[in-house]
Amino acid sequence: DIQMTQSPASLSASLGETVTIQCQASEDIYSGLAWYQQKPGKSPQLLIYGASSLQDGVPSRFSGSGSGTQYSLKISSMQTEDEGVYFCQQGLKYPPTFGAGTKLELK
């Protein structure tokens, strides 16, 4: 199975601050990567697919980048509603595997 390693495990950011979350795959996943946001007490929601494509309705302050085994999610200006846990997921090979998550809090 492809292992997904996320970092950091948690971070806090001030309003308007830029936030970056990293995700490393154990092998090349050829941009087959998705990012999900899970707000407290809610189910995960798809943010980004294909490593860099924004899902419909997702604010443009979210962006994804990367290739090969290294990927990142960036929030260009932290907002209150961005608090939650972020997960990456590889879709190159079955079984689908997720990173352990990054908890983002407002400072």
Add this chain to the structure above:
Amino acid sequence: EVQLVESGGGLVQPGRSLKLSCVASGFTFNNYWMTWIRQAPGKGLEWVASITNTGGSTYYPDSVKGRFTISRDNAKSTLYLQMNSLRSEDTATYYCTRENRQLRLFDYWGQGVMVTVSS
């Protein structure tokens, strides 16, 4: 609007069985693979089972293979997860998801249903 509504969760003793259901609406159910994903309390996400759009093939990780069975009734737009021989480590919130087969990701999630396995 796509909606996935799970039901059937609860408290169950180790070794017993439970069946989850997920009613889908807002899309053509029989066009999509469907997947169950679970999340243990305070933990990450784990793929549990997937089924093709016709129901002809199913897929499981080793952790549930032989104990869990995913199925669907396309006439009722309903997805199921039969869970047998439950263990304490199966305690989790179970999410019904719609799978985008081309991209192999999960574009819609239900609200989740809690399953607690405890004596």
